[in-house]
Amino acid sequence: MPELPEVETIARQLRGLVVDRTISEFESRWVRLTEPEPAEVVGARLRGRRISDVRRRGKFVVFDLDGGEALVVSLRMTGKLLYGVEDVDERYVRGEIRFEDGTALRFSDTRKFGRMAVIDASTLDGNGETRRPKMPLHASLGQEPLARGFTVAWLRALLRRRPRAAIKVLLLDQRAIAGIGNIYAIEALWRARIHPLRKAGSLRADEIARLHEAIRWALRKGIRLGGASPSDYVDARGNKGRMQREFQVYARAGEPCPRCGRAIVRSVVGGRGTFHCPRCQRVPRA
DNA sequence: CACGGTGCCTGCCGGC
DNA sequence: TGCCGGCAGGCACCGT
Known part of the structure; x- marks a missing residue:
């Protein structure tokens, strides 16, 4: 994927x-x-x-x-x-x-x-601001997370604009931020120690800063390792990536969290399989 | 508008 | 062994 x-x-x-x-x-x-x-x-x-x-x-x-x-x-x-x-x-x-x-x-x-x-x-060329009904996705893509414009302040503003969305759902919204998929959203949230279901508007300033750093960390690591091949992915030369060896929580249900040792939990968020550490990533208070 | 559910597709895997 | 349901998930689309 x-x-x-x-x-x-x-x-x-x-x-x-x-x-x-x-x-x-x-x-x-x-x-x-x-x-x-x-x-x-x-x-x-x-x-x-x-x-x-x-x-x-x-x-x-x-x-x-x-x-x-x-x-x-x-x-x-x-x-x-x-x-x-x-x-x-x-x-x-x-x-x-x-x-x-x-x-x-x-x-x-x-x-x-x-x-x-x-x-x-x-x-x-846009940054998601030109979105209109029925516009094709490629014409309304959001901010590039590795570009200069993706700052902590920009991320804070996005979370304020979409306060009710679950943070993981927001990370996967290509019209908000372009390029993050299920694997890197999961890995970034684990690194930032944020539960996937937290409401975007509930994140504190320190959490937003951690999330910003974690998104870049996950994506850059993925690039450095030539991508992730948990199953199908190969590059233009037909070679698999190496990022799948470095997954901290993705597809690791039941295995110990690399940070605290607690068993990783699988759930479904926004219709997709999701993995998180129940100790490092606290459940949002209902 | 935001949100949730379903269909698109095929290979794979577990259960019987 | 063979069949079959369920699952994987990015995105379009549709209903509420």
């Missing part, structure tokens, strides 16, 4: 691999891959375009194209972007971008949740 560190890893690799290459052909092998746009329309917009940069915005991989447009790829749960990988399982290849030099970038996605679209690159 690619989150910010995994997508960052992929984008950095691809930047060194496909920048300056010109697209000669786009092939879709899954009818919903480019939905709601037909694959032929996307193909027509990609053909002949040179990739000028590859970057990450939230959990999206962004391929900037000459002319101000960009190809955005949402990997969702099991999406992979593979370049120069030999043993690709053809059953799960949902799309392919071929280049004029004969090389190809392949999109593999077991569960078919991933999507691709060609968009106006400028729609990625």
Whole structure:
């Protein structure tokens, strides 16, 4: 499940691999891959375009194209972007971008949740403030947590704006902060010693500062270790990450908390599996 | 608007 | 051994 560190890893690799290459052909092998746009329309917009940069915005991989447009790829749960990988399982290849030099970038996605679209690159620039009903997610992404703008003061203001939301639900809201997924939200809350169900508006100043530091710590560690591969994730070269070895609480129900030794508890918050230490992360007083 | 529930998908795993 | 329900979870979508 690619989150910010995994997508960052992929984008950095691809930047060194496909920048300056010109697209000669786009092939879709899954009818919903480019939905709601037909694959032929996307193909027509990609053909002949040179990739000028590859970057990450939230959990999206962004391929900037000459002319101000960009190809955005949402990997969702099991999406992979593979370049120069030999043993690709053809059953799960949902799309392919071929280049004029004969090389190809392949999109593999077991569960078919991933999507691709060609968009106006400028729609990625906002910080969530432009959100409107029915606006696509990529056009209303929130603050980048590793950017300079993500300060303790900014986080405090966000929590004040959404005081009733459970803190974990808020961390996962891509329109608030872009890029945090279930794993890194869980790890950050554990490090900050904050219970996932705490109301955002109830956090004290010292807790907000700890959370700010913990978010950056978790994400940077994930990037440094090449992402987390508890199951499916591989980078653009087909290699697994190493962050899964460093999980403190994620998927560790029943195991001792690395900080205090108490058994880690699994629960469900916002519909997703959640892990926390019942001693380090106190239950919010009901 | 915010919030909660459901569907999308497939592989995997535990129970019988 | 084989079948089947449940689970994984990011996000769109829908109802309240």
